[in-house]
Every structure is written in C-alpha cells, then in structure tokens.
Amino acid sequence: MADSNETLTVRLWRGDATEGDYHTFTVPRRENQTVLDVVTEIQRRHAPDLAYRFACRVGVCGSCAMMVNDTPRWTCRTHVSKVAGDGTLTVGPLRNMPVIRDLVADMTEFFDKWQKAGGRFQGSRTRAEPMAEVDTTSKARRHADASIECINCGVCYAACDVVGWDKDYLGPAALTRAWTLLNDTRHADQRGTLDRAMDQGGCGSCHTQGNCMRACPVGISPTGAIAGIKRMSLLDFLGMRGR
Amino acid sequence: MSEARLFVLQRLSALVMAPMVLLHLGVILYATRAGLSAEAILARTGSTPLWPVFYTLFVLAVAVHVPIGLRNVLREWTSLGRAGVNAIAIGFGAISLLLGLRAVWAVSGWAS
Amino acid sequence: MSARRHRSYVAHLGHRLSGLALALFLPMHFLALGLALEGAERFDAFLAFSGLPLVKAAEWGLVVLLALHLFFGLRLLLLEMLPWRDPADDRSALIGWGAAAALAVGGVFLWGVI
8 A cells, every 4th residue: 555655756758859858756656546647746746848648537538648667558547556566657658659749649640541551431322221231240240349449549559569660551550440441341442441451561561469469458459450451361362252 | 563462472482381391391300310411412302303393392482482571671670762672672582593493403413 | 668578579579580590591501502513522511511510500590490480480370361269369379389399390400410
C-alpha cells in the first residue's frame, strides 16, 4: 500500500518536432494511481504548459496512448503500481510518429495509411434496397469480429519495428482494418482492398514479430489479421480464393 | 514485379525448399561423417542424374528466395533508395543463379 | 524498446540474421564447389582447408543457421498458409522447439566430424 510519504520519480519527455529531452519530476505516490493521473498531476502542479492528449480517462477513446517505460500503452488503463515497481517512470510520446509537442504525437500519417491500405468501405446497395443480411455465424464474420473493436489508438503502430524501419509500411492497424473489410460480405471492392493491402508497404512487409498483438490494449491480433490477408493473397494467386 | 507477386514467390519458393533443405542437411551430415574428399563428393553427386536435377531445382529456388529476402532487409536496415536496393537484389540473384548452376555443373560429372 | 521482449521478436531476429549469413555464404559455397571444374587436386586442396578446426567451427555455425532458418521459416509458413486456431496465438511455443532442433542438427554434425 502506497503511503503519502512515498514519491515517484518521473522522467517526462518535453520538446517539439525539432528538439527536446526528458525532464525529471517528483510526484507523490497515491493509491489506485494511473500513469495518466501522474501526467495530469505534473501538468497541474509543475508544468502548466505541458501538452498531452486524453479524453475519456476510462479506456474507451484511446487518445491517451503514450510510451510508458518504453512500451506503448493507454496511460489511463495503466496503473503505476504495475509499471513503476522501482519508483521510477519514463513517459514519452508514441514512437514512430512525429512529435507535435511534449507527449502529443502527430497521427496524420497513421490515419492516412488507413486509406492507403484500402480501408474505405464501399457498399453495393442503395437505400431503396433491403438491408444486407450478414450471417453472424459465418467464418468471415467471426474473423471480422475478432478485429473490429479497433479504436485507432496507435499503440500497435508505435510497437511495430517495421513501421520505424520502413516509412512506407502501412502498419498493423491499417492492415487489420483491411482484413475486417475483406471479411465483410457487404464490401463491394474486395479486389481493390486486397490489392492495396498487398501493395508496396503492405502485408509483405510484416515479418510476424508480434509486437503489435502483444501491445494491443483491446486484445486484437493484427499479426493474425495480416497473416490472414497473406493467406488470402496466396490463395488468390493460386486461384483458390473462396467467395 | 508487384509486391504481392514477390511475396507469393518468396513463400512458394520457401515451401518448395523446406524438404530440399532437410535432404541437404541430411547429405551434409552424411558426407562430413564419411570424410570430405573430392573423390567421394564427385562419386556421390555423379552417381545418378537425380542429384544434379535436385540441386538444379534447389539453386533455382534459392535464386528466387534469397534476393527477395535480401531486398526486405536492405530496404529496412539501410538508407539505400528503392532503385539501389532492387539493383543489388537482382544482381545478387543473378550471380547466385550463375554460380549455383556452375557449381551443379562442376559436381555433376557431366563436364568431364 | 520493451515491447520487443518476447520470443516471437527473437525468432524474427534469428530468422533474419541467419538468412543474411546464409545469403553471404552462398556465393562462396558455389565458388568452392566450382573448383571441381579445375580438377580433383584443386578441389581436394580446398577440402583440406575446410578441415581446419577454425573453418570447421564456421561450418558448424552455418549448418546450425541453415537448420534454424528452416525451422523458424516453417513456423512462419504455418502462420501464413493455414488459418490461425486462436488470434492470440502466434505459435511462439514452436520457437523453442525450432531452436532445439537446430542445435540437435548441430550436435549430430559435431558428433560426425570429431
């Protein structure tokens, strides 16, 4: 149990797109304290101009993702007691994205890559037609279900080494989105999505490191989704793709 | 060639090579145990046309598989541009193919 | 980065580094076999060189790397060609078996040459 005399040493990244470094702050340890609580306390008491992003504070919105001790996490769902056993904490902006200021990363490219990966739904029916029926027990629907809860927090993107190595790589989230569309029977442009997901920077660049599936806060497996697209592409090449 | 095609080629060549590598490992373990000599190697590889045929296929698969992997590594781990990486990969594949076929020819016994 | 601290990442590195080493070795291997074109004496002279302890150790390394690349690669083919039984399972349990099998191959190699 943390008592009020105990303190936490926090190294917090401060800077902008061009320069910056870690600043050290000392804050009291409290019971049931999350990393987001710590960042908020530092902003309120020590650094009023500290920039960081959050909204819901309860793990719904996905906007408070940061690097915590070198691992991308939702800070609102990360208890200090879990990650700061030795009383120190290092917090920085998400990896693999340009920094805007302090703990705020620029997610423009991350979102642009969703489009590049063929993540735009294209329907085939008009509103005059009856609603499409989706068989909830079908294999495709179950594949889509396994990945559909993604809320674009960028944790997987920050966890992936290939994103850092190859600026063209679309990343785990965008390709997982493509996988859900490839399993959506209502999506009309299956060919276009598969082609884009396998194009330059697509699934062929994933080397199954598995960082993303271990980092995902909602338990999605982008590694599995990408492997599914790869399999689909192989079957497509062999003329054996179903549906 | 499209990225999708390169991906498929690398995985299919891997699939083809998996049993070949197993057999090749077996040959390595067998041959080194027996002691390496030019006479022993050439007697084995020239004993039946199946060996040169097997190793020709192996070389072809290698010449597909290796350059594609090398291309990925160079693109991700070096600052070379795309054109440079492609040129190195193609060059490496061509050299591997020529040297590999020459090596098969050399031990096939068909040259003499 | 600590998101890398797991078996699948290590397998990725092992697969990549063994592949690189094998790729660099390949032209030399082919050139050495090509010596047979220049007659049995040249080839035997090279084989004598390949029997030197240090060279033998390097050969052992290559045999282990080839086996490692094969076994780690088989896991990747399994993951990419067959449906996953569980989206959370990237078959990392196979990695230890693959490494052990590669070392076993290395053991048989050593047993044969010593």
